[in-house]
Amino acid sequence: MPDRHSARAVLAALTDDFQPMPTPAADPHEPDGPIEWWGYAAAVTKAEENTGELESVLCGVGTVGGVRAVLVAFEFGFLGGSIGGRTGALVEAAFAEAVRLRLPVVSLTATGGSRMQEGMRALTQLQRIANAMHGLRAAGLPHIAVLRDPTTGGGWATLGAGADVTLALRGAQVGFAGSRVRPEGPADAYTAESQFDTGQVDQLVTLTELPAALGRWLTLLTSPSDSAPVPAALGGFALPATGWDAVQRARAAARPHAAAYLDSYFDWWQELSGDRHGGRDPGVLCGFGSRAGRTIAFAAQCGTATLPSGFRTAARLVLLADRLGIPVLTLVDTPGAANDSAAERAGLGPAIASLFDAIAAARVEITTLLIGEGGSGGALAFAAPGRTWCTSDSYFSVTAPEAAAAILKHGPGQVPGIANRLRLRPQDLVDLGVAAGIVCPHATAPGSPR
Known part of the structure; x- marks a missing residue:
């Protein structure tokens, strides 16, 4: 079955020393958000009560497979893992912390995209996230994405597709268009398996396989050799006459x-x-x-x-x-x-x-x-x-x-x-x-x- 585990459950499967970063409080001057969407404040309160989280993403530092990394985990139960202003601020801060500590970033996405109730301010968070990702690349640090179910919209088009290495959980919905807004027709193009077949995803894994797979990738991308020696020949040594x-x-x-x-x-x-x-x-x-x-x-x-x-x-x-x-x-x-x-x-x-x-x-x-x-x-x-x-x-x-x-x-x-x-x-x-x-x-x- 596709993964809809909570962010904390996924983090617990990967690391036992997760240290969360603080989540900024909501702006008291905008209880219903920047476009005053009626009922938005109540929806956020309900999401907090249902998930125990203050926002749709948890960010912090933990050890995965023996490698310390900054972890960015989306909570789909919080308004569909949607990306709003505080989400963008948290992701931006997490990437900045990775640059400061010289650590790789692992993003664990499960999102329906930008938060409609915040209008264009929510959409512009994608530019904010893209800029943070660029800063990590410029610092020579790796970013590994894990696509959970679902990964759609701007979350796929930034943190997912823009990562150096992209893993996807088998059976996950992955695509720019979410299930409620895409054209009618076959849905097989919007799957992790399809994205792998067409060269957009590097590896398909189950949730059980994820800790080992992620540990291997983190080890590889953070342990560079000094040189690439010439391999020995595996065949014979007699040279061709003609x-x-x-x-x-x-x-x-x-x-x-x-x-x-x-x-x-x-x-x-x-x-x-x-x-x-x-x-x-x-x-x-x-x-x-x-x-x-x-x-x-x-x-x-x-x-x-x-x-x-x-x-x-x-x-x-x-x-x-x-x-x-x-x-x-x-x-x-x-x-x-x-x-x-x-x-x-x-x-x-x-x-x-x-x-x-x-x-x-x-x-x-x-x-x-x-x-x-x-x-x-x-x-x-x-x-x-x-x-x-x-x-x-x-x-x-x-x-x-x-x-x-x-x-x-x-x-x-x-x-x-x-x-x-x-x-x-x-x-x-x-x-x-x-x-x-x-x-x-x-x-x-x-x-x-x-």
């Missing part, structure tokens, strides 16, 4: 792929899912992993043609990691960018450009390992200039040998010879200065056989 041999070895189904490298490199890792623009690419794994107790971010291609959403998700990952001071590992393995008409309509060019720009602008260390196919610009967008290594069962090429043959109007029989002429083998990449070296299996540092 370019065509390199292509065939990189395309072999049995060679190690991205998930195997992530499992070998990290003690454990957590996936960041979706591009926040309506898409998910199952062929790109992005997220954060723990290695010897410190966090490294990763963006890994899984051997398929990369979709626009894959490039945007990787750019999102690099930008977030850079802001939090977390180094990044990228794994390159793709025959190239998806270049069909659907990809073009989905903004393929701008998506690739966004990743090139994110890597170019990054201040943290980015390390790249080519683990399979390196197909043209769709692969290069994932690669760090000057810090790219390769395995012996990989290749990197300006274009696929088959595409080069087509451009030159040559037949299929000439593809192997063209592959040889493209100088795409690992050892060729080192000679050309494209790769810094070829990694050895089980190596502790990158090395070259040359």
